Amino acid sequence: MKPRGNYWKDFIALIFPQLCQACGNTLVTNEHVICIACYYDLPYTNFHQQPDNVVARQFWGRLPLSSVYVLLYFYKGGKVQTMMHQFKYRNSPHIGNKLGEIAGNKLAGNVVYRDVDLIVPVPLHPRKFKQRGYNQSQQFAEGLSARLNIPVNTANLIRLKHTDTQTKKARFSRYENMQEVFSVRDAGQFEGKHVLLVDDIITTGSTVEACGLELLKIPGVKVSVAAIAYAE
Numbered sequence: 001m002k003p004r005g006n007y008w009k010d011f012i013a014l015i016f017p018q019l020c021q022a023c024g025n026t027l028v029t030n031e032h033v034i035c036i037a038c039y040y041d042l043p044y045t046n047f048h049q050q051p052d053n054v055v056a057r058q059f060w061g062r063l064p065l066s067s068v069y070v071l072l073y074f075y076k077g078g079k080v081q082t083m084m085h086q087f088k089y090r091n092s093p094h095i096g097n098k099l100g101e102i103a104g105n106k107l108a109g110n111v112v113y114r115d116v117d118l119i120v121p122v123p124l125h126p127r128k129f130k131q132r133g134y135n136q137s138q139q140f141a142e143g144l145s146a147r148l149n150i151p152v153n154t155a156n157l158i159r160l161k162h163t164d165t166q167t168k169k170a171r172f173s174r175y176e177n178m179q180e181v182f183s184v185r186d187a188g189q190f191e192g193k194h195v196l197l198v199d200d201i202i203t204t205g206s207t208v209e210a211c212g213l214e215l216l217k218i219p220g221v222k223v224s225v226a227a228i229a230y231a232e
């Protein structure tokens with residue numbers, strides 16, 4: 001017999017149907033955030049099985065990273081774009097948790113991530129945080145944390161400057177623009193630790209690079225990266 005609570009949930013779902021955040025179809029019982037069809041259809045990268053993947057290679061010579069993982073490919077007009085738009089601009093923090101859980105399932109058991117001590121999301125400037133109400137990278141980090149049983153640290157890596165949207169700038173000026181944007185409050189907290197730095201969408205990698213350079217100033221630190229999507 002179904003527990004009584006489910007009838008109430010079904011009733012609420014009848015009045016306020018939950019929609020798949022990737023395709024817009026109505027979700028059925030036991031589907032959360034995305035429908036089963038989208039879950040199987042999303043453009044996963046499989047980068048956890050490719051240590052020299054295209055994003056990892058982007059950082060060669062720029063930043064010595066232990067490993068780089070991205071869950072999805074971001075294509076213009078694709079489902080990931082729809083989902084990321086909902087996630088970032090439509091007050092839908094739970095999308096990040098869900099994607100973090102999916103990524104965590106893929107990384108769990110992977111030997112490379114076994115010695116990660118802390119998950120550290122790329123911080124938002126407080127003004128941006130207030131505007132959005134949540135840090136999208138932190139939501140993803142919390143989903144990962146739930147699956148990998150690794151704690152999230154949000155207080156120690158901080159953003160000092162608010163940077164404008166950088167899509168139209170060249171790589172060099174973008175790098176210049178990212179100088180001194182991030183800072184670590186208490187280096188002792190990260191000393192000797194393997195930190196999994198978490199971002200939302202990686203394009204040029206300038207944000208990851210700026211954070212990574214700060215983290216790697218700390219003695220004995222190892223940095224790996226995980227992100228939701230990669231947009232070429």
Ligand SMILES: [Zn+2]
Nearest residue numbers: 020023035038
């Ligand atoms: Zn769907």
